[in-house]
Amino acid sequence: xxxxxxxxxxxxxxxxxxxxxxxxxxxxxxxxxxLAYAAAFFFGYIWLLRxxxxxxxxxxxxxxxxxxxxxxxxxxxxxxxxxxMLFYQPNMFLDPLSFFRVWEGGMASHGGIxxxxxxxxxxxxxxxxxxxxxxxxxxxxxPIGIFFGRIANFINGExxxxxxxxxxxxxxPGELLHRHDxxxxxxxxxxxxxxxxxxxxxxxxxxxxxxxxxYLRSVLTPRHPSQLYxxxxxxxxxxxxxxxxxxxxxxxPSSKPDKTPPHGVLSGLFLILYALARIxxxxxxxxxxxxxxxxxxxxxxxxxxxxxxxxxxxxxxxQSDHTxxxxxxxx
Numbered sequence: 001x002x003x004x005x006x007x008x009x010x011x012x013x014x015x016x017x018x019x020x021x022x023x024x025x026x027x028x029x030x031x032x033x034x035l036a037y038a039a040a041f042f043f044g045y046i047w048l049l050r051x052x053x054x055x056x057x058x059x060x061x062x063x064x065x066x067x068x069x070x071x072x073x074x075x076x077x078x079x080x081x082x083x084x085m086l087f088y089q090p091n092m093f094l095d096p097l098s099f100f101r102v103w104e105g106g107m108a109s110h111g112g113i114x115x116x117x118x119x120x121x122x123x124x125x126x127x128x129x130x131x132x133x134x135x136x137x138x139x140x141x142x143p144i145g146i147f148f149g150r151i152a153n154f155i156n157g158e159x160x161x162x163x164x165x166x167x168x169x170x171x172x173p174g175e176l177l178h179r180h181d182x183x184x185x186x187x188x189x190x191x192x193x194x195x196x197x198x199x200x201x202x203x204x205x206x207x208x209x210x211x212x213x214x215y216l217r218s219v220l221t222p223r224h225p226s227q228l229y230x231x232x233x234x235x236x237x238x239x240x241x242x243x244x245x246x247x248x249x250x251x252x253p254s255s256k257p258d259k260t261p262p263h264g265v266l267s268g269l270f271l272i273l274y275a276l277a278r279i280x281x282x283x284x285x286x287x288x289x290x291x292x293x294x295x296x297x298x299x300x301x302x303x304x305x306x307x308x309x310x311x312x313x314x315x316x317x318x319q320s321d322h323t324x325x326x327x328x329x330x331x
Contacts, residue, residue: 012222015172016207017155036152040145041072047141056246056260057137058129067123071138075116076145083111088289088297109146109278110301113271116142132264132316139270140242146274147235154227161224161284169222173203176220185219226285233277241273242266264316271309275302 023029048064051057059067081099084106085092092098092106116138124131153159157174176182176199189196192211196202206212249261282298292300 011167012169012171012217014207014213014217014220015157015170015174016213017157019156032155033149033152036148037072037076037145040148041068043144044068044141047144048137051137051140058133059127059137063127067134070123071116071119075119076112079115079118080107080109080112083108083114087111087301109149110298110305113274113305130263132267132312135267135312136261136263136265139267140239140246142270143235143239143242147231147239150227150231150235154225154231159227159288160286161226161229162286163221164224164284165222166224168225170225171217171220171222173207173216173220175223176200176203188219189215223286224284226281229284230277230281233281234274238270238273238277242270245269262316262319264312264319268309268311268313268316271305271312273309275305275309278302278305 019031019033020029021032021035045064045068048057048059048068049061052059052061052064057064081102085099087108087110089106117135120134120138121131123129124134157172160170160172160174176185179185179199182199186196186199186202189202189206189212192215193205193209196205196212202212202216206216245261245266249265279299279302282296282302285296285298287296289297291297295303
């Protein structure tokens with residue numbers, strides 16, 4: 001038995017959550033990640049339907065399902081996948097078929113946001129609807145999807161945080177797939193169970209075996225559960241702030257049906273606040289790609305989101321001022 005136990009190793013939660021909500025075979029079933037996408041689009045549909053009925057979204061209820069379908073397929077999925085390839089793994093373009101191997105992982109939220117922006121622009125032109133109105137509706141619902149996605153990341157034990165010794169730290173077996181001493185750990189684990197064949201095998205089987213789990217506690221690094229931080233900051237908190245802005249925005253002129261902020265305000269705020277939350281949370285997240293200077297890739301790309309958000313917000317407020325001036329002069 002390896003004598004690698006540390007005095008604090010048994011104090012932390014050893015991640016032992018199954019990525020399958022329903023398992024048919026050892027590798028086929030319904031994954032929590034898929035259910036997270038389904039839940040995100042279901043609640044997104046309910047939310048957009050509510051905005052449409054309140055005349056805050058200039059789409060009819062019958063158009064919302066079509067809009068969400070385009071957004072899901074070509075905005076989130078295609079945009080997220082291409083964004084991952086472009087921003088994190090450009091060598092994947094040498095093998096175009098790698099785009100379809102989504103089961104290997106690899107989705108970028110920044111790519112998904114760009115994809116949604118392009119799809120909403122196309123849809124706005126197609127149905128003669130203000131682009132910023134569609135954007136405001138999407139960003140109102142987006143934090144719901146982000147929340148479910150980050151919870152799924154935690155269940156999968158992926159995109160984990162940096163080392164720490166805080167009381168709520170988590171030890172993620174997936175760390176074994178990226179450690180340079182993984183095979184040395186495998187050799188030591190075979191003292192306990194000679195059938196362990198690989199780091200993947202130990203990561204999958206170890207947490208549910210009492211002897212192996214004790215060993216894993218001695219060698220795995222306690223880490224920030226950064227996925228949960230992001231679920232709160234980029235999901236719940238951002239959702240509350242955006243709805244608060246929509247709710248408490250000063251009442252518009254009587255010609256408006258409600259007190260909705262000018263088109264584009266929520267879109268600009270979302271880009272700024274999401275980027276700030278991402279920059280902050282990435283301070284606790286283990287970088288999953290090479291750094292750009294002192295910044296992680298997620299932080300670096302978020303700076304461009306802040307610039308885009310400030311630009312959109314300035315345009316929205318300026319257009320609102322011009323509209324108010326025209327209304328006053330026409331009275």
